[in-house]
Amino acid sequence: MLLACLLRRIAPKQPPMSKTTPGQITPLFVTEIYRADMTARAGFEDFIEELDDTCRAIADEDEAGQNWSQQKAYLGYTSYASLNDLPERAPIFADLKAWLDGHVAAFAETLEYDLHGRKLKMDSMWINVLEHLGTHSGHIHPHSVISGTFYVAIPDGASSLRFEDPRLAMMMNAPLRKPSARQDHQAFQSVAPQPGTVLLWESWLRHEVPINLSEDVRISVSFNYA
Numbered sequence: 001m002l003l004a005c006l007l008r009r010i011a012p013k014q015p016p017m018s019k020t021t022p023g024q025i026t027p028l029f030v031t032e033i034y035r036a037d038m039t040a041r042a043g044f045e046d047f048i049e050e051l052d053d054t055c056r057a058i059a060d061e062d063e064a065g066q067n068w069s070q071q072k073a074y075l076g077y078t079s080y081a082s083l084n085d086l087p088e089r090a091p092i093f094a095d096l097k098a099w100l101d102g103h104v105a106a107f108a109e110t111l112e113y114d115l116h117g118r119k120l121k122m123d124s125m126w127i128n129v130l131e132h133l134g135t136h137s138g139h140i141h142p143h144s145v146i147s148g149t150f151y152v153a154i155p156d157g158a159s160s161l162r163f164e165d166p167r168l169a170m171m172m173n174a175p176l177r178k179p180s181a182r183q184d185h186q187a188f189q190s191v192a193p194q195p196g197t198v199l200l201w202e203s204w205l206r207h208e209v210p211i212n213l214s215e216d217v218r219i220s221v222s223f224n225y226a
Contacts, residue, residue, distance in 0.1 A: 027184075031166065033191065034107040034148075034200035038099065041196075048195050050092050052152050055127045055219050058083070058090075075134030076217065080126040086221075087125065096150060096221065097122055100198065104146055104225050107200045113145075120145055120225040130159070130218040136209035138164060144203035144224035151193040152221060157214035160190040161199060164206040 038044055058079065059065070065082035068074075079086070086093040100122070108120055123144070130136070141147040149161065165187045177185050190210075191199060201207065203224065212218050 031163075031202075031205060032111065033163065034103065034110070034198075035191070036103050036198050037194070038196040038198070039194075041099075044196060047092070047095070048152060051096065051221070052219060054090050054092050055129065055152055055221070058127060059129045074136075076131040077129040078126060080128075080222075083126065084124060086127070087122075093125065093221075097125065097223075100148070100150065100223065103198060104148070104200060107146060111202070123224055123226045125221060125223040128218075128220045128222060130209065130212045130220075132215055132217075133211055133213075134218075135159070135211045138206050138208040140206050141203040141224050144226050146200055146225045147203040147223070148198055148200040148225075149193075149220045149222045150198045151195055151219075153217065153219035154194055154197075155214040155216035155218065157212075158216075158218040159210045159212045160192040162188055162190045162208050162210055163201065164188055164208070166205060 038047070041047070059077040062077070062079055062082055065077055065079045068081045069077050083089065087097045088094070104120055104122075108115065113120075128136075128149075168187055171187075177187065183189060193199060209218075
């Protein structure tokens with residue numbers, strides 16, 4: 001007993017535990033969204049007005065698209081399954097396509113795709129007219145590389161576009177994030193467009209249009225590049 005006490009007296013004292021120094025964080029597998037706005041372009045007001053009028057006129061005349069929308073319980077109108085020649089049908093869509101081609105090429109460059117000297121090419125473009133209380137559930141765009149939407153009419157209360165973390169289905173027991181968590185830690189992110197905005201994303205990224213609370217229609221033009 002005496003020996004044990006003596007040993008405790010002469011044993012060197014251990015230094016107090018210091019606070020943990022955080023390690024280095026390396027972001028991996030970043031998901032990028034591309035945004036551009038046409039509002040500064042010369043003649044934008046005339047362009048967006050003509051595009052709005054043309055979208056509404058086609059929606060009024062396209063009976064096949066109206067029927068398909070009703071069959072699919074789409075509250076509004078889409079030309080997704082009825083028309084595949086919008087740039088040839090009206091010059092305003094050809095003008096829009098030319099503007100989009102440049103932005104898609106810039107996004108592909110940012111993503112550092114190895115296209116072996118080739119360019120991505122638009123293979124579909126369609127009109128969406130979403131009525132009051134309409135919505136578009138979560139989906140992806142198979143067989144495409146880059147997808148996007150150009151916004152024509154976004155009245156007060158109209159839906160944003162909501163993106164889903166592509167890892168969500170594999171998070172298993174991961175706790176929910178704090179409401180104050182930074183943007184790149186959230187499982188869902190909403191992007192609010194305005195007339196003249198284009199949003200681009202990689203086609204595998206799941207996204208949705210929440211319920212349109214505006215009394216007016218929300219008009220957009222969506223497209224795929226392959």
